[in-house]
Amino acid sequence: MPRVCTVCSSPHRAEIDEAVTRGESFRRVAPRYGVSDRALRRHAAEHVPTAIVKAHEAAEVARADDLLSILREAVADARRLRAKAEKDGDFRGAIMAVKALSDVVETLASIGERLAKAEASRPPEPKPNLTDGELAAAIESLLSVAAAREGGTNVH
Numbered sequence: 643m644p645r646v647c648t649v650c651s652s653p654h655r656a657e658i659d660e661a662v663t664r665g666e667s668f669r670r671v672a673p674r675y676g677v678s679d680r681a682l683r684r685h686a687a688e689h690v691p692t693a694i695v696k697a698h699e700a701a702e703v704a705r706a707d708d709l710l711s712i713l714r715e716a717v718a719d720a721r722r723l724r725a726k727a728e729k730d731g732d733f734r735g736a737i738m739a740v741k742a743l744s745d746v747v748e749t750l751a752s753i754g755e756r757l758a759k760a761e762a763s764r765p766p767e768p769k770p771n772l773t774d775g776e777l778a779a780a781i782e783s784l785l786s787v788a789a790a791r792e793g794g795t796n797v798h
């Protein structure tokens with residue numbers, strides 16, 4: 643069946659294209675003009691000139707970089723929380739810190755994917771690197787502390 647682009651047929655098409663060109667996120671632009679996120683993505687991919695979409699992708703990558711620095715702070719916070727929880731003998735707090743760290747790792751993984759995709763279409767640059775090994779070591783050390791503590795409380 644023929645597919646009508648709701649963005650092309652929107653009375654706001656010019657504004658929408660302009661917003662996309664400026665690098666605004668699809669998620670923000672779509673609801674503002676009453677079109678679906680998916681329709682907007684398709685429109686951007688198929689109906690907006692390539693140069694414009696490239697500019698948009700570059701902006702998306704820049705946002706991902708921003709997000710990465712926020713996540714670095716989140717990791718630092720989680721580590722601080724973990725250190726405090728350990729010091730206070732707060733087992734639940736420590737577990738929550740581990741959970742928070744693992745959430746950050748998941749988010750980082752998805753950002754990494756997006757960056758990798760964007761990078762495939764532009765010259766290579768040094769990749770942002772949030773020391774995964776360091777993070778893993780931190781989680782491991784916490785787990786061993788938690789295990790030791792649990793063992794200690796369950797003496798028969």
Ligand SMILES: [Zn+2]
Binds near residue numbers: 647689
């Ligand atoms: Zn369209």
